[in-house]
Amino acid sequence: MKSKCLTALLLFSAAATPAFAGDWEGGYAGGQIGYGSGDFDLGTLTDLDTDGAVGGFAIGYLWDLGDWAIGPELQYDFTDLSINSGGATGDFDGIARLKLRAGYDLGDGLLYGTLGFAYTNFDGLSGVTSIDFDDPGYVIGFGYDHQINDQWVIGGEYQHHKFDDFGTDGNDVDFGTLHFRAMFRF
Numbered sequence: 001m002k003s004k005c006l007t008a009l010l011l012f013s014a015a016a017t018p019a020f021a022g023d024w025e026g027g028y029a030g031g032q033i034g035y036g037s038g039d040f041d042l043g044t045l046t047d048l049d050t051d052g053a054v055g056g057f058a059i060g061y062l063w064d065l066g067d068w069a070i071g072p073e074l075q076y077d078f079t080d081l082s083i084n085s086g087g088a089t090g091d092f093d094g095i096a097r098l099k100l101r102a103g104y105d106l107g108d109g110l111l112y113g114t115l116g117f118a119y120t121n122f123d124g125l126s127g128v129t130s131i132d133f134d135d136p137g138y139v140i141g142f143g144y145d146h147q148i149n150d151q152w153v154i155g156g157e158y159q160h161h162k163f164d165d166f167g168t169d170g171n172d173v174d175f176g177t178l179h180f181r182a183m184f185r186f
Contacts, residue, residue, distance in 0.1 A: 024110055025064035028153065030183030031057045036081050038175020052080035054177050060101065069110055070102040095120045095161070097139050108147040115140050118161050137163035153183040
C-alpha cells in the first residue's frame, strides 16, 4: 500500500511541475517598452539632459547549458529622447543593440547580464548648428526573465549606453534605459 501511495505522490508531483521550468533553449522574439534618461556632454556646448519613452522589438537565441544560459540578442528601440536648450533641439531617432546575454538558470526564472554594441542616430541642435550623428558605442546591463508557460516570457531589463566622441571629439553621451519585456519562445 505504501508503494502505491508513494508512486501516486511521485506521479502527482511530476504532473504538477511544469515541463518548461528550467528549459531556456531556443529562439524567441518579442517587444519591450520603457523609459530612458541621458546626459549629453557636448564639449564646448552646454551639457544637456534628456528623458522619455523608449520601445521596440528584440529577437534572440539562448543555449541552455545546465545551470547557465547564453546567447545573442538583436534589439531595436524607437525613442522619444529629445533635448531642448535655448532654442536648440535634437532627437535620438532610435537605438540598435547587438549583445550577448548570459544568465543563471533559476528554474522558471533567468537572472542575466548583457554586454554588446550599440548604434544610434541623433538629429538636431538646429538652433545652434545642424548635427546629424550616427555613431557606435557600447551597452552593458542586467535583467530578469520569468517563464509564464512554455511559450511566453516576461521580464525587466536595465541597460547603460556609452557613446564616446559622439560625432566629434569631446562629445560624450551616456544614457540608461529601463524596459518591461514580453517574449514569445519558438
